[in-house]
Amino acid sequence: MIPDQVPKEDVFHGSDDLKKEAHISSFEKYKELYTKSVVNPDDFWGDIAKDFFWKTKHKGQFLQYNFDVTRGKIFIKCMEGASTNICYNLLDRNVHERNLGDKVAFYWEGNEPGDELKVTYRELLHRVCQFANVLKSQGVKKGDRVSIYMPMVVELVVAMLACARIGAVHSIVFAGFSAESLCERIMDSQCSLLITADGFYRGDKLISLKLLADEALQKCREKGFPVEKCIVLKHLSKETEDTPLGSQSPPAKRSCPDLQQEKQTGRIKKTHPVPQVPWNPEVDLCWHALLRGASNDCDPVWCESEDPLFILYTSGSTGKPKGVLHTISGYMLYTAATFKFVFDYQPDDIYWCTADIGWITGHSYITYGPLAYGATSVLFEGLPTYPDVSRMWEIVDKYHVTKFYTAPTAIRLLMKYGSEPVQKYKRDSLKILGTVGEPINPEAWHWYYSVVGEKRCPIVDTFWQTENGGHMLTPLPAATPMKPGSATFPFFGVVPAILNESGEELEGPSEGYLVFKQAWPGMMRTVYGNYSRFETTYFKKFPGYYVTGDGCRRDKDGYYWITGRIDDMLNVSGHLLSTAEVESALVEHEAIAEAAVVGRPHPVKGESLYCFVTLRDGATYNQTLEAELKKQVREKIGAIATPDYIQNAPGLPKTRSGKIMRRVLRKIACNERDLGDTSTLADSSVVEQLFQNRCFTTV
Ligand code: PRX
Numbered sequence: 083m084i085p086d087q088v089p090k091e092d093v094f095h096g097s098d099d100l101k102k103e104a105h106i107s108s109f110e111k112y113k114e115l116y117t118k119s120v121v122n123p124d125d126f127w128g129d130i131a132k133d134f135f136w137k138t139k140h141k142g143q144f145l146q147y148n149f150d151v152t153r154g155k156i157f158i159k160c161m162e163g164a165s166t167n168i169c170y171n172l173l174d175r176n177v178h179e180r181n182l183g184d185k186v187a188f189y190w191e192g193n194e195p196g197d198e199l200k201v202t203y204r205e206l207l208h209r210v211c212q213f214a215n216v217l218k219s220q221g222v223k224k225g226d227r228v229s230i231y232m233p234m235v236v237e238l239v240v241a242m243l244a245c246a247r248i249g250a251v252h253s254i255v256f257a258g259f260s261a262e263s264l265c266e267r268i269m270d271s272q273c274s275l276l277i278t279a280d281g282f283y284r285g286d287k288l289i290s291l292k293l294l295a296d297e298a299l300q301k302c303r304e305k306g307f308p309v310e311k312c313i314v315l316k317h318l319s320k321e322t323e324d325t326p327l328g329s330q331s332p333p334a335k336r337s338c339p340d341l342q343q344e345k346q347t348g349r350i351k352k353t354h355p356v357p358q359v360p361w362n363p364e365v366d367l368c369w370h371a372l373l374r375g376a377s378n379d380c381d382p383v384w385c386e387s388e389d390p391l392f393i394l395y396t397s398g399s400t401g402k403p404k405g406v407l408h409t410i411s412g413y414m415l416y417t418a419a420t421f422k423f424v425f426d427y428q429p430d431d432i433y434w435c436t437a438d439i440g441w442i443t444g445h446s447y448i449t450y451g452p453l454a455y456g457a458t459s460v461l462f463e464g465l466p467t468y469p470d471v472s473r474m475w476e477i478v479d480k481y482h483v484t485k486f487y488t489a490p491t492a493i494r495l496l497m498k499y500g501s502e503p504v505q506k507y508k509r510d511s512l513k514i515l516g517t518v519g520e521p522i523n524p525e526a527w528h529w530y531y532s533v534v535g536e537k538r539c540p541i542v543d544t545f546w547q548t549e550n551g552g553h554m555l556t557p558l559p560a561a562t563p564m565k566p567g568s569a570t571f572p573f574f575g576v577v578p579a580i581l582n583e584s585g586e587e588l589e590g591p592s593e594g595y596l597v598f599k600q601a602w603p604g605m606m607r608t609v610y611g612n613y614s615r616f617e618t619t620y621f622k623k624f625p626g627y628y629v630t631g632d633g634c635r636r637d638k639d640g641y642y643w644i645t646g647r648i649d650d651m652l653n654v655s656g657h658l659l660s661t662a663e664v665e666s667a668l669v670e671h672e673a674i675a676e677a678a679v680v681g682r683p684h685p686v687k688g689e690s691l692y693c694f695v696t697l698r699d700g701a702t703y704n705q706t707l708e709a710e711l712k713k714q715v716r717e718k719i720g721a722i723a724t725p726d727y728i729q730n731a732p733g734l735p736k737t738r739s740g741k742i743m744r745r746v747l748r749k750i751a752c753n754e755r756d757l758g759d760t761s762t763l764a765d766s767s768v769v770e771q772l773f774q775n776r777c778f779t780t781v
Contacts, residue, residue: 084113084571085640093563094531096540100513104426104560112561112571119574120600126575127603130419131161131411134171134454135179137384140164145412147601150626156617159388160412160603167382168391168414169214169247172453173207174382182456183207189432189481190236193283193464195473201236203456206243209236211380213244216372220311222275224249224383227393229273229309231255231264231295233282234463237315237369238439239449241277246391246410249383253393253405256440257282257289259720261297263403268298269307271393271405271610277369279315280359285468292359299365315369318356387411393610394442396548398619399631399649401662405610406442406548413446413551414454416604420552420573421451424542425485425514426559432511434460434477435487441657442548443518446604447487451552466492471499475507475534486534487516487542491655493526493534494686501533509534514559516542519656520688521644527566545569545644547630548658549620551604554578555642568641575602578642580634585624588636595648596634597627650744652681652689657722659691661744664725667718668693671711673701678734678742682727682751690726690780692751694734694772703730727751727777733768740764750776 088109101107106115119126124144131144141163148157177183183204190199201209222228228245230252232238238254245252253271255264268276278295281288292314299309391410395403421427433452437443452459460481466474474496478486496504515535522530522543531541541564545555554576555569562570572578577599580588588594605628609616623629633645647653650661661679668677676696681689695711697703708728715723735746749757750772760766 084116088563089565089639093565094540095563096560097538100426100540101560103428104558105423106426106558106561109561109563112558116572116574120577123575123600123602127160127415127419130415133418134414135166135175136161137165137167138163140387145601145603149599149601149621149628151617151621152625155613156621158412158601158605158607160409160415161387164387164411165384166387166411166414167247167249167384168410168450169210169243170382171414172243172450173203173210176203176453176456177207180456185456186458187453188236188239188459188461190461191463191477191480193285193468195469195476197463199236206236206240208378209240210243210247211378212373212376213237213240214247214380215376215378216313217244217248217250217275218380219372219376220275220313220367222248222250224385225251225390226275227251227253227271227273229253229255229264229268229271229276231257231259231276231278231291231298232315233257233279233289233291233317234438234461235279235282235315235317236461237279237317239461242392242439242445242449247380247382249385249389251390251392253395254440254445255395256438256720257291258438258440258722260717261294261301262718263720264294264298265301265305267395267403267405268302268309269305270395270403272307273309274311276309276312277315278312279317280356281318282463283318285465296360296362310365311367312362312365313367313369313372314359316359319359385410388607390607392445394445394548396442397651397658397660397663398615399651399660399662401660401666403663404612404615404619406606407608407610408551408604409607412603412605414450416552416602417446417451418454420556420604421447421457422455423558423574424544424553424556425487425516427452427455427457427485429456431457431484432460432481433457433485433487434462434481434483435516436462436466436474436492437487437489437518442551443487446552466496470503471496472503472506475504475509478509478512479507482511484511485514485516486512487518489519489656490517490522490526491520491687493517493522493530494688497526497529498686504533509536512539514542515539516544518544518546520653521646522567524566531566540564541566543567543569545632545642549606550602551606554598554602555644565637565639565641568637568643570641572642573602575600578634579627580636581624581627591636591638593633593635593645595624596630596632596642596644597624598630599627601628652679652691654681654684654689654691654722655687659719659723663719664691664693664715664723667715667723668695668711668725670718671707671714673697673707674711676734678731678744678747679725680744680748680751682748684726691723692727692729692747692777693725694729694731694747696731696734726780729772729775729777731768731772731775733765733771735766735769735772736764737762738764747772
């Protein structure tokens with residue numbers, strides 16, 4: 083499957099300097115280790131496991147699985163019988179065994195330039211232990227689910243690792259999601275506690291997170307699922323400012339030195355107003371007040387390899403989000419190994435992943451992977467365009483970032499402003515660039531490579547999914563010749579295949595369904611609370627394979643090229659959205675009888691949302707309705723799902739059996755008249771009508 087010869091033309095290679103220090107310095111070495119990793123995965127992963135601490139050793143086979151529904155239940159187990167604690171491995175081991183206590187774990191860079199903090203491994207360990215004690219004092223136990231709805235602050239990492247330390251399961255909800263989405267996720271995973279913050283700024287825009295959290299908890303209450311406790315971090319307001327919390331604070335015992343400092347200075351420059359935070363003394367607890375009474379000693383809870391680590395929701399084609407469940411040992415090994423090889427991690431690196439921790443990229447490549455090897459990272463709260471479009475490069479120079487990982491949508495956005503804002507900064511520390519989330523178009527690839535990396539830095543185009551835990555198809559920076567737009571070859575232990583509609587494996591150059599044939603340690607174990615959905619979504623269509631839901635092409639040199647989703651999912655700015663979820667938000671409006679949503683290509687976001695709506699009798703289509711529909715979707719799902727186009731569609735193209743023909747709607751959205759085979763269309767006149775009334779401008 084991996085070619086003997088690498089192609090000679092149209093490819094880009096990592097520099098010789100990079101090869102000198104690289105873990106994998108040539109394509110030959112990649113091939114050799116790849117072959118070993120798939121022929122004998124137990125040995126390969128066993129070697130990675132030697133880098134970590136195991137309280138008890140595993141018994142039997144390292145990786146066990148069944149992908150074939152015809153043979154029984156689907157399962158994946160890694161290091162069964164072993165016990166460990168992931169927080170211990172990320173923090174205590176680095177502080178106590180590897181002497182990295184004084185090494186910076188995170189440089190936090192706030193939304194406003196000048197807002198900054200640094201946290202060493204020792205400080206992070208202390209903070210996590212303190213907060214783990216807080217969680218215990220609030221009755222959180224091993225196996226309990228804790229919902230986290232926070233901005234990009236160090237305390238978000240503290241909260242997730244504190245959960246991991248005591249064996250609780252975190253369920254992080256991206257802080258851009260709406261109150262309704264938060265409520266749905268809290269209820270689905272039955273969280274006993276919510277952790278949030280007063281608010282944060284995205285550029286100039288205030289996000290009053292606590293108000294949204296309150297609304298979500300109110301909805302939970304109304305639906306019969308009261309959450310008794312909500313811990314609130316005062317991120318925008320100074321901890322010392324008078325609030326109704328003061329009276330609750332227990333007397334100080336021990337506290338972390340830099341917390342003291344932070345308390346006096348406040349970390350946010352007061353260039354913006356601070357929101358008033360409503361306080362419900364029956365439910366709300368102040369993060370800082372609770373910490374003042376907490377010890378920074380906390381023994382880790384030793385967990386089984388297959389105990390759950392976290393739940394993270396991802397869009398599902400039925401519209402209801404799926405709670406992807408990851409377990410401890412396999413996820414730790416997989417994020418650590420991919421981090422080490424794909425970013426060719428070296429101890430003096432300053433690494434920066436611009437994702438939000440609320441998505442899987444942030445879980446795996448801000449928190450777990452980098453901390454596993456004791457890396458120093460930048461944790462950025464802000465936006466690439468605030469206060470101006472040079473912000474990213476300013477930060478690269480400020481911290482001397484060596485490895486930089488971002489999304490194609492961010493690259494396309496910055497590309498619009500040309501090279502001048504980039505070239506204002508030196509960027510000479512950069513060695514490796516990465517992308518994730520969607521296919522990168524060759525134009526953006528070349529701009530990233532030539533302007534940002536000055537043709538010096540290889541680009542790792544990493545294909546993977548929330549369900550995968552870590553990189554699946556990716557170049558290795560010093561080894562793999564890159565082709566712009568291709569995620570190239572599989573990571574160690576990953577065996578991809580391309581299937582046709584009948585489930586036959588295609589050889590050589592071909593195009594079809596991308597599947598994986600063998601288990602890898604980082605893969606999801608189930609959909610939380612819904613095993614049958616797990617089985618149906620990923621394993622029923624082609625028994626014996628994990629089905630990604632992506633289309634893929636393999637070229638004559640064996641390179642893999644992702645062609646996009648082949649289910650009813652859209653990828654907007656690197657985030658998956660289900661058309662069904664947006665449709666159901668639209669039809670909840672009293673004026674709407676039916677809705678159909680399709681993707682329309684967008685120069686920056688990749689895809690934009692084009693919505694067709696059919697009105698109920700008596701309703702009128704006008705700008706007020708449009709604004710209400712937009713608002714409705716934002717409130718139900720979140721700002722990322724805001725419709726770009728809404729078209730009044732008195733009729734929708736349907737098959738004779740009543741199924742909406744999305745293929746035809748996609749053509750209408752793009753104004754492409756070549757509709758292909760329309761023989762199954764029940765009433766072809768609606769199509770012409772829709773073409774006539776197309777939307778040309780965004781709503
Ligand atoms: O369609 C693929 C696309 O993003 C989907 C996974 O989305 P999510 O679970 O939200 O995780 C995103 C971050 C890992 C995939 O099914 N995708 C992700 N990375 C790439 C990609 N498509 C092409 N190239 C990529 N590098």
